[in-house]
Amino acid sequence: MISLNQHPSGRHFLQIPGPSPVPDRILRAISLPTIDHRGPEFGALGKKVVAGMQQIFQTRHPVAIYPASGTGAWEAALVNTLSPGDSVLMYETGHFASLWRAMALKLGLEPEFLALPGTDKETGLPLAWRNGVRAELIEERLRKDSNHRIQAVCVVHNETSTGVTSDIAAVRRAIDAARHPALLMVDTISGLASADFRHDEWGVDVTVSGSQKGLMLPPGISFNALSPKALARAKDAKLPRAYWAWDEIVEMSASGYWPYTPSTNLLYGLSEALDMILDQGLPAIFARHKRWSEGVRAAVGAWGLPTQCADAALHSPVLTGVITPEGVDADGLRRLMHQRFDLSLGTGLGKLKGRMFRIGHLGDCNDLTLMATLAGVEMGLKLGGVKLAGSGVAAAMDFFAATPAREA
Numbered sequence: 236m237i238s239l240n241q242h243p244s245g246r247h248f249l250q251i252p253g254p255s256p257v258p259d260r261i262l263r264a265i266s267l268p269t270i271d272h273r274g275p276e277f278g279a280l281g282k283k284v285v286a287g288m289q290q291i292f293q294t295r296h297p298v299a300i301y302p303a304s305g306t307g308a309w310e311a312a313l314v315n316t317l318s319p320g321d322s323v324l325m326y327e328t329g330h331f332a333s334l335w336r337a338m339a340l341k342l343g344l345e346p347e348f349l350a351l352p353g354t355d356k357e358t359g360l361p362l363a364w365r366n367g368v369r370a371e372l373i374e375e376r377l378r379k380d381s382n383h384r385i386q387a388v389c390v391v392h393n394e395t396s397t398g399v400t401s402d403i404a405a406v407r408r409a410i411d412a413a414r415h416p417a418l419l420m421v422d423t424i425s426g427l428a429s430a431d432f433r434h435d436e437w438g439v440d441v442t443v444s445g446s447q448k449g450l451m452l453p454p455g456i457s458f459n460a461l462s463p464k465a466l467a468r469a470k471d472a473k474l475p476r477a478y479w480a481w482d483e484i485v486e487m488s489a490s491g492y493w494p495y496t497p498s499t500n501l502l503y504g505l506s507e508a509l510d511m512i513l514d515q516g517l518p519a520i521f522a523r524h525k526r527w528s529e530g531v532r533a534a535v536g537a538w539g540l541p542t543q544c545a546d547a548a549l550h551s552p553v554l555t556g557v558i559t560p561e562g563v564d565a566d567g568l569r570r571l572m573h574q575r576f577d578l579s580l581g582t583g584l585g586k587l588k589g590r591m592f593r594i595g596h597l598g599d600c601n602d603l604t605l606m607a608t609l610a611g612v613e614m615g616l617k618l619g620g621v622k623l624a625g626s627g628v629a630a631a632m633d634f635f636a637a638t639p640a641r642e643a
């Protein structure tokens with residue numbers, strides 16, 4: 236049995252790319268007494284969080300909020316819009332794109348998985364897992380689908396397993412250039428409220444997200460932002476759905492309620508998070524994450540290690556994947572850093588198991604928490620016998636000192 240009382244002194248460094256560290260203000264909000272979810276006070280809370288989430292998704296259209304993890308919201312996106320046997324074009328960017336595809340298969344859909352072919356010479360890793368979605372491959376495939384069998388295109392905006400982002404506006408342009416009616420569904424579970432994301436402007440039909448990353452909440456709530464086209468498709472979609480069905484949720488949450496018991500206390504936390512985020516403004520928050528990511532990359536570059544993201548234009552503002560030298564077990568290093576410095580880093584997932592670790596730079600962070608994290612990583616790398624080209628800590632200190640944060 237794990238006893239939290241045995242935790243060492245000081246704060247644990249939860250530097251995984253979600254769940255992210257939760258600010259005290261949000262923890263205090265969550266600890267308020269639970270109220271009647273059918274009572275008058277609840278309606279005001281419900282309406283506030285739905286309206287706030289529309290601002291975060293940058294949409295004027297409905298947002299469905301689920302008491303579920305992100306995986307539930309993935310399922311909701313598919314079952315509300317598709318019918319058994321439907322063809323779906325998905326794109327392999329990493330482990331999470333692969334899991335979404337596996338879910339589509341389990342639901343009786345026919346996913347086709349596009350990927351950048353080949354292996355990277357530098358690392359021997361699949362090129363698809365070091366790069367973002369190539370919109371031209373999507374356009375080419377859709378142009379060949381002249382009888383419009385493909386019902387939806389599904390992509391991941393911020394691939395949490397690699398630290399690579401994808402240009403969603405370019406995917407929309409590719410679908411339009413091919414004059415194809417497929418829906419565009421996007422997973423921004425780890426991108427929302429950290430990386431710029433515009434549901435309406437980018438013509439996304441269903442956006443999937445979750446609470447435990449940029450929104451700085453514990454895990455447990457997730458979202459579908461919808462377009463009028465997605466809502467219209469839902470009327471004809473035949474996959475079975477009950478708990479996930481948008482119609483009742485959208486109708487009831489317009490007045491601040493849900494068809495079932497929502498996560499009342501997590502919604503208090505969401506209300507607080509929205510105040511914090513919207514007070515600061517999304518542009519300042521996006522700039523803050525980008526700057527953190529640049530500081531962390533300055534450290535990784537100084538160590539002489541490659542980042543998982545091979546495309547300089549697509550580095551995630553939320554996390555950095557660090558590839559360890561051949562023969563060095565990245566998970567062994569992570570265990571060492573956890574044991575010695577009470578530091579949690581993200582593990583290499585799927586095809587990257589043992590080859591890389593991930594540094595999260597999101598949630599309740601600042602320059603000094605990131606400096607401490609980088610110090611833990613540098614000490615761990617040295618203890619693990621990794622030969623470093625130089626000091627990443629010194630490089631990141633220079634970067635943060637020389638690069639003022641943008642004012643809110």
Ligand code: PLP
Binds near residue numbers: 305445
């Ligand atoms: N998609 C992405 C990009 C993720 O990062 C995650 C979780 O980390 C998921 C999907 C799955 O979400 P959850 O673990 O909340 O069910």
